[in-house]
Amino acid sequence: xxxVEQNPLFLSMQEGKNxxxxxxxxxxxxxxxxxxxxxxxxxxxxxxxxSNGAVKQEGRLMASLDTKAxxxxxxxxxxxxxxxxxxxCAVDAVGSSGTYKYIFGTGTRLKVLA
Amino acid sequence: xxTIHQWxxxxxxxxxxxxxxxxxxxxxxxxxxxxxxxxxxxxxxxLFYSVGIGQISSEVPQNLSASRPQxxxxxxxxxxxxxxxxxxxxxxxxxxxxxxxxGPGTRLTVL
Numbered sequence: 001x002x003x004v005e006q007n008p009l010f011l012s013m014q015e016g017k018n019x020x021x022x023x024x025x026x027x028x029x030x031x032x033x034x035x036x037x038x039x040x041x042x043x044x045x046x047x048x049x050x051s052n053g054a055v056k057q058e059g060r061l062m063a064s065l066d067t068k069a070x071x072x073x074x075x076x077x078x079x080x081x082x083x084x085x086x087x088x089c090a091v092d093a094v095g096s097s098g099t100y101k102y103i104f105g106t107g108t109r110l111k112v113l114a
Numbered sequence: 115x116x117t118i119h120q121w122x123x124x125x126x127x128x129x130x131x132x133x134x135x136x137x138x139x140x141x142x143x144x145x146x147x148x149x150x151x152x153x154x155x156x157x158x159x160x161l162f163y164s165v166g167i168g169q170i171s172s173e174v175p176q177n178l179s180a181s182r183p184q185x186x187x188x189x190x191x192x193x194x195x196x197x198x199x200x201x202x203x204x205x206x207x208x209x210x211x212x213x214x215x216x217g218p219g220t221r222l223t224v225l
Binding site: 031033035040041042043044045048088090092100101102103104105106107 | 146148156157158160163173204206208210211212213214215216217218219221
């Protein structure tokens with residue numbers, strides 16, 4: 001069974017600090033997605049990582065993918081309060097009908113303290 | 115540009131009542147469509163996905179069902195709601211295996 005695990009599950013950090021969220025998965029998927037969810041809201045796509053060694057950056061967030069280690073990281077640089085949210089990673093899997101579906105990680109709830 | 119709509123936004127229903135949630139997508143043709151449920155403070159559980167009209171795949175056995183009567187319309191239904199059906203229901207679309215884009219969601223409370 002495909003599993004996607006994130007750690008930490010909860011992260012409280014001070015503004016201005018750096019931290020990394022980890023996403024481990026148990027299959028040979030070559031594509032990984034990161035999403036952000038604000039409280040009570042839907043999911044917003046952040047990054048799509050399509051190959052081994054892929055790195056994407058947007059503002060204070062940088063995501064990378066190591067398909068050999070089956071690991072993706074989401075690095076936060078100099079955190080600000082606006083980054084407080086829950087972050088999910090997801091990987092592709094093939095469903096029973098042969099089409100692609102996502103398997104989501106458990107989510108990391110990030111709180112940035114002023 | 116593509117947009118995805120869900121309604122209603124919020125719903126409070128008694129146990130044993132029926133359910134119908136609707137999702138529509140604009141600006142794309144033949145999308146893959148997905149229904150997810152998110153329990154309070156939890157991750158996302160894929161319920162159903164569809165690659166075309168009338169084609170529904172179910173991921174989890176439950177008292178919910180889905181239908182796709184038109185290319186860009188996806189409906190989630192139940193004949194009798196259970197307390198455990200409470201949650202945040204999200205519809206999503208994608209073109210093939212590309213990024214999934216999520217709708218605004220429906221918050222369902224079953225009392």
